[in-house]
Amino acid sequence: MLRKTMKFWGEPAWALRAGQIYQSTTDSFKQQCASWFQTVFYQWGLLIAIMGFLLGRAVILTELTPFVLPFLAAVYLLKRDKAAIASFSLLAGAIFSYHGQIGFVIAAIIVYILLQKAVARHVRSPTQALPYIVFSASLLARLSLVFFESGTITGYAWMMAAVESGLSFILTMIFLQSVPFITAKRVQRPLKNEEIICLIILLASVMTGTVGWAWNDVTIEHILARYLLLIFGLVGGAAIGSTVGVVTGLILSLASLANLYQMSLLAFSGLLGGLLKEGKKVGVAAGLLIGTLLIGMYGEGGPGISATIIESFVAISLFFLTPNRIIHNIARYIPGTVEYAAEQQQYLRKIRDVTAGRVEQFSTLFQTLSKSFQMPTQTEEADRDEREVDYFLSNVTEKTCQTCFKKERCWVQNFNKTYDSMNKIMTETAKNGELKDQLLQLEWNKHCIRPDKVVQAILTEHSHYQVNQMLRKQVNESRKLVADQLLGVSQVMGDFAKEIQREKEAHFQQEEELLDLLRGAGLEIGHLEIYSLRPGQVEIELSTSFDNGQGIGEKIIAPMLSSLLNEIVVLQKEEQQFYSNGHSHMAFRSAKQFVVETGVANVAKGGAWVSGDSYSTLELGSGQYAIAISDGMGNGERAHLESTETLKLLQKVLESGIEEMVAIKSVNSVLSLRTTDEIFSTLDLAMIDLQTAKAKFLKIGSIPTFIKRGDKVIKIDASNLPMGMFQDFDVDVVSEQLKAGDVLIMVSDGIYDSPSHVENKDLWMKRMIMELDLAQPQEMADMILERVIRSERGIQIEDDMTVIVAQVKRNTPKWASIPLYQSTPPLKKRA
Incomplete structure (x- = not known):
């Protein structure tokens, strides 16, 4: 009750402090224990000593000890400072063993050390030579010991020595792979399947050293083997579990036939x-x-089954006492486990976060640079204007008042009056080009003894002042443009950083349900991955059997996914026979709510081959559809190159993700600075959002655009100068909400100005568009161009003509949804 009351009213400060102290003390104790454990087992070599003692006791086939030299050689090569510990622990194990091979162990260690010292001077790769050194040392030690004991070497002795040496040769290569995993504080990478097998062989060899340790027929090696089996069976599943069982059982059976x-x-x-x-x-x-009950009754029968059951229960007890944290740490290095996948995902997430962080740093850098180029505030502008006026009058007085004998009376005794009068004269002459205010002229003549000279100096100074003002304006315009461009790049990089940080969402249940439904329909689906189920952003990838070009993905799978997800899903990409088993890879994405169909008709001046008009229609990755017409100044190849270059620059900038306003200003800046020739071009740009059908019209010196909506024609117009004329200009943006069925007509000036006999061009265009009753955009474009040409009664075509007709339509899938699962609610609602 007291605890609930404290939780309800809030714990007092002393309780919170006590909890913090307890948590800090606990964490400190755990860190000290971990540090002590690492110091004793790894730095002092206690783990190597334990393993050496058990391997020194291990024996197979009742007389062979092939584990001694491979372990010593591996420790000597990998951790030379612990070689002495390994040697003495091996000797201790041999002394306290039952096999009586102490003499062989001593001889083998001595021979190995001598051979190692002798061979190390003549080989470049000690690792490659190590198995051969161990083989030779084992063979020499065993044969020498047999010869010393019996005076002769029989064929049986040769065979057993060769078997022991061969096993030592193989175990050396195995221990070189597995000893680092035991002696290292932390494994730095996941294990390969071969390394897992080597590690199991090492652990099983160590367990062989416990042979003979028993209590009432309950043996330690059986308990440890089953404990090891439980750990790896839980971590790695059936494949790893059965492998551990086979390897461990084999080594134990070699140690004892029982x-x-x-x-x-x-x-x-x-x-x-x-x-x-x-x-x-x-x-x-x-x-x-x-397994114990079934195999135990077969192997031991009734009398011995109780002991093997007790061994299993003891192993299970140790298994349940093992902390889950240790099991999870082991699973991190076993391929195919959830922990391994999480570890890999964490590594990929770290790389992703680092990359995103670097991109965000660049984004912040560009944003900071953009701020440094920002235009000064109104207060700063006012201060700057005041300083420039002071500089202006200072230059005038330097040429006039400095040589005047009444300078002190004007600028010391009557400073304010003199300054105000000259400021007024400066303003008047700047406005009218001369001093027209008679009252100001009379007042100035009374105040100054050289009035005409001062006025003339002011007029002369105006030319320099205007040049400075123009230069300052150009600098400000350039600063503003650079600031906008840097800010646009910063925004693009910021969005890119956010896109990098998007993780694949977990949709395990939905993936299983989709697989069951698709396979239930008779489709052979290999695997299926759902990356997103957000409305309008569905992303699904799968593999399916090769369909010989029958279009199963587009005709069957996409409609079924649309029906199941309650959203239009289309096949975006298909790679036939992409996988090694012959399956194809398919990627499905949400379809856009609207599509745009376009038709284009154009003709050059006089029927020539090269037109000064250029056009472009493209779908951007951001779900925008861009339609653009550019008309270079004049006609022919030069105008064509200018308009084409304008659209190429615009297309590249828009594809990079920069906002259209910044894109247009950037292109204009490039065009205005690239050449000193008076080469200009117009631009008519329409940006249509394919999800909402909202359109933005940006017109730079271009002709009005017309929208046909049923029996009504809407005119879209804006007034802006052509591109390349000035470095900075304001772009009027006109927005319009389009509807399904709307027809967009964009024309160049050759179409709009062609009928010379028509006074009201807008009314004439609207009437012509209203009279068109065609279904296809291309037919409408051809008919508009034909009518404009015929309106001049076959006279020579006076200008380049281009017309683009774009129709906005609802996006309807090519293949209707298959109503197989109408009773099944959409997966997104069950997510």
Whole structure:
């Protein structure tokens, strides 16, 4: 009750402080324990000593000890400072063992050290030479010991020595792969399948050193083997579990023939435990118990089954006492596990975050640079204007008042009056080109003894002042343009950083349901991945069997996905026979709400081949559809190159993701600075949002655009100078909400100005558009061009003519949805 009351009213400060102190003390204790553990086991070499002691006791086939030299050689090569610990622990294990091979262990270590010292001077790669050194040392030590004991070497001795040396040769290569995983504080990378097998062989070899340790027929090696089986069965599943069982059982059976049935028990139990790993620890333990009962009754029979069941229960008890944190840490290095996938995902996320962080830094840098180029404030402008007036009058007085004998009376005794009068004269002459105010002239004549000279100096100074003003204006315009461009780049990079940080969302349940539904319809689907189910942003990729070009993805899968997701989904990309098994890769995306169909008709002046008009229609990656017409000044190839270059620049800038206003100003800046020739071009740009059908019209010296909506024609017009004429200009943006069925007509000045006999061009264009009753945009474009040409009664075509007709339509899939699952609610609603 007191705890609930404290939680309701809020814990007092002393309780919070006490909790913080307890948490800090606990964390500090855990860190100290971890530090002590690492110091004792890794830095002092206790782990190597334990492993060496057990491997020194290990024996197979009752007389062979092939584990001693491979372990010593691996430690000597990888951790030379711990070689002495390994040697003494191996000797200690041999002394306290039952096999009586102490003499061989001593001889083998001495021979190995001598050979290692001798060979190390003559080989470049000690790692490659190490197995051969171990083989030679083992063979020499065993044969020498046999010869010393019996005086002769029999064929059997040769065979057993060769077997022992061969096993040592193989174990050396295995231990070189697995010893670092035991002796290192932390494994830096995930393990390969071969490395996992080598690690299991090392652990099984260490467990062989416990042979002979028993209590009432309950043996330690069986308990450890089954404990190891439980750990890897839970971590790696059936494949790893059965592999651990086979390898461990094989090595134990070589150590003692009484353990031969253990290979079957461990292999079968590992398989069952791995298959039941979804049941967590309980499922894996149940698999071991089932395998123990079945194989135990077959191997030991009734009398010995109780001991093997007790061994399994002890192993299960140790397994349940093992912290989950240790199991998760092991699973991080086993391919195919959830923890391994999470570790890989964390690494990829780290790389992604680093990349996104760098991009954001560049975005911030460009934003800061943009701010440094921003226009000065009104207060700063006023201060600057005041300073420039002071500089102006200072230059005038330097040429006139400095040599005047009444300078002190004017500028010391009557400073304010003199300054105000000259300021008024400066303003008057700047406005009218001369001093027309008679009252001001009379007042100035009374105040100054050289009035005409001062006025003339002011008029002369005006020319320099105007040049400075023009230069300052150009600098301000350039600063503003650079600031807008840098800000646009900053925004694009910021959006790109956010796009990088988007993670693949988890849709495991929806993926399984889609797979079941598609396979239930008879489709052979390999795998399916859902990246997004957000409305308008569905992203699904899958693999399916090759359909020989029958279009199953477009005709069947896409309509089914549309029906299941309650959203129009289309096949965006298909790569036939992309995978090694012959399956094709397909990517499905949400369809745009609207589509734009265009038709273009154009003709050059006089029927020539090269037209000064250029046009472009393209769909941008941001879901925008751009339609543009550019008319270069004049006709012919020069005008064609100018208009084409304008559209190419605009297209590249728009595709980069920069806003259309900044894009147009950037293109205009390039055109105005690129050449000193008076070459200008117009631009008529329409940007249509394919999700909302909202359109933006940006007209730079271009002709009005017309929208046909049913029995009504809407005119879109804006007044802006052509591009390339000035470095800075304001762009009027006209927005219009389009509807399905609207027809957009964009024309160049050759179309609009062609009928010379027509006074009201707008009315004439509207009437001609209203009379058109055609379904296809291309037919409408051809008919408009033909009528304009015929309106001049076959007279020579006086200018380049271009007309683009674009029709906005609702996006309807090519293939209707297949109503197979009408009773099934959309997956997105169940997400």
